[in-house]
Amino acid sequence: MNITKSKELYEKAIKVLPGGVNSPVRAFKSVGGTPVFIQKGSGSKIYDIDGNEYIDYIGSWGPHLFGHSPDFIKEALIEAIENGTSFGTPTEIEVRVAELVRELVPSIEMIRFVNSGTEATMSAVRVARGYTKRNKIIKFEGSYHGHADFFLIKAGSGALTFGIPTSPGVTEGNAKDTSVADFNNIDSVKNLIQKNKNEIAAIIIEPIAGNMGVVPAEKSFLEELRQICESEKIVLIFDEVMTGFRVAKGGAQEIYNIQPDLTTFGKIIGGGLPVGAYGGKEEIMSLVAPSGPVYQAGTLSGNPLAMAAGYSALSYIKSHPEIYNDLENKSAYLANGFINNLKLFNKNFQLNRVGSMMTLFFTENEVKTYNDAIKSDTNLFAKYFWGMLSRGIYLPPAQFEAFFVSTAHSNDDLQKTIETQREVFSEIFG
Ligand SMILES: *Cc1c(COP(=O)(O)O)cnc(C)c1O
Numbered sequence: 001m002n003i004t005k006s007k008e009l010y011e012k013a014i015k016v017l018p019g020g021v022n023s024p025v026r027a028f029k030s031v032g033g034t035p036v037f038i039q040k041g042s043g044s045k046i047y048d049i050d051g052n053e054y055i056d057y058i059g060s061w062g063p064h065l066f067g068h069s070p071d072f073i074k075e076a077l078i079e080a081i082e083n084g085t086s087f088g089t090p091t092e093i094e095v096r097v098a099e100l101v102r103e104l105v106p107s108i109e110m111i112r113f114v115n116s117g118t119e120a121t122m123s124a125v126r127v128a129r130g131y132t133k134r135n136k137i138i139k140f141e142g143s144y145h146g147h148a149d150f151f152l153i154k155a156g157s158g159a160l161t162f163g164i165p166t167s168p169g170v171t172e173g174n175a176k177d178t179s180v181a182d183f184n185n186i187d188s189v190k191n192l193i194q195k196n197k198n199e200i201a202a203i204i205i206e207p208i209a210g211n212m213g214v215v216p217a218e219k220s221f222l223e224e225l226r227q228i229c230e231s232e233k234i235v236l237i238f239d240e241v242m243t244g245f246r247v248a249k250g251g252a253q254e255i256y257n258i259q260p261d262l263t264t265f266g267k268i269i270g271g272g273l274p275v276g277a278y279g280g281k282e283e284i285m286s287l288v289a290p291s292g293p294v295y296q297a298g299t300l301s302g303n304p305l306a307m308a309a310g311y312s313a314l315s316y317i318k319s320h321p322e323i324y325n326d327l328e329n330k331s332a333y334l335a336n337g338f339i340n341n342l343k344l345f346n347k348n349f350q351l352n353r354v355g356s357m358m359t360l361f362f363t364e365n366e367v368k369t370y371n372d373a374i375k376s377d378t379n380l381f382a383k384y385f386w387g388m389l390s391r392g393i394y395l396p397p398a399q400f401e402a403f404f405v406s407t408a409h410s411n412d413d414l415q416k417t418i419e420t421q422r423e424v425f426s427e428i429f430g
Helices: 004-016 071-082 092-104 117-132 172-176 186-195 219-232 251-256 304-319 323-344 378-389 411-429
Strands: 038-042 045-048 053-056 110-114 136-140 178-181 200-205 235-239 262-265 276-280 350-354 357-361
Touching (some): 071 304, 117 200, 117 235, 117 262, 117 276, 186 200, 186 219, 200 219, 219 251, 323 350
Parallel strands (some): 136 178, 136 200, 200 235
Antiparallel strands (some): 350 357
């Protein structure tokens, strides 16, 4: 694989952008080497500036349910551009996207559009705090909810009920208000609630975790969480930035048949443009300014281009419910191919999958929590990643990430991916 131009550009990039990138995982730090610079994408493929072609399983980290630049989104965008790119006034398309989300996700009575998943989760917590008049929140170890200060917290050791910052720049004050429980462990949640009686405003969870690699919550765990939030008057927030419109048209909450009080969205809801959203019960959402006192605003929020792309993506989902069968079939085919390859080399590595999101963990122990996930052999993953990339398969450049199948992946793509994996395994284990 010739990546001369990418290497040259990376040398320039690191002088003007921290780490050469605008979001850390893109820099390939956890797999070593230097990143390739992508020039264009079409359907299931992306192309770098040296002209290499890849079958893409990052999908921009989630948004591209239909692959790159599907015609219907491209056309919607061109039409929107003709009318101007931003007004900072109400527009019709915002109302239409809101109505459409409400139709697809019944727990959403009211919604506010923002520009990223980070903004969505940050604002959802603020309104939950405003609603409950409490300060503290509970999140889960290994989950990711964007980069707001009060989320960049990990579990404190031993007797500490509050967390500790995972990044310089995050204050102890923030850490004091965030407690960190264990995913799929209801006792750890009960324990924290007990120690912070009547102080917890919200519990936020990825119902199907995607940011420690794919780790689905157990149904009984989520059901108990729902019950506890009810009895303790805690706002339950499902962070569906990744799972929303990905695992089902109504997200993870449809699959589990559990209604959270608030839900956060991002990724697919913007059709590939920068969009996030938070919404849920009218009783809570009506507290958001200007209908209520909880302040939250955005110059480019509800931007007409972003809304046009989002509307186009969501209407396609609404009128083509069969895509979720298609995604399931393609993903199951790929997963079976992977499992057969593993058997050939006597490996029992764990493949976690929900619909079109999956992670192959390089560990032979079942992965149900963050602690299970981090037992994975990340050096082995790095070898695997480079083996695949150099043969034209673009996986997320980190072990603890989800990779995504889109409707644009063809049977040939999937077959080629399985065969390539066998080749790479043979090189590593053979
Ligand atoms: C991607 C992601 C976020 C952050 O969204 P950004 O748009 O990157 O700010 C938050 N929560 C989850 C579950 C995510 O997957």
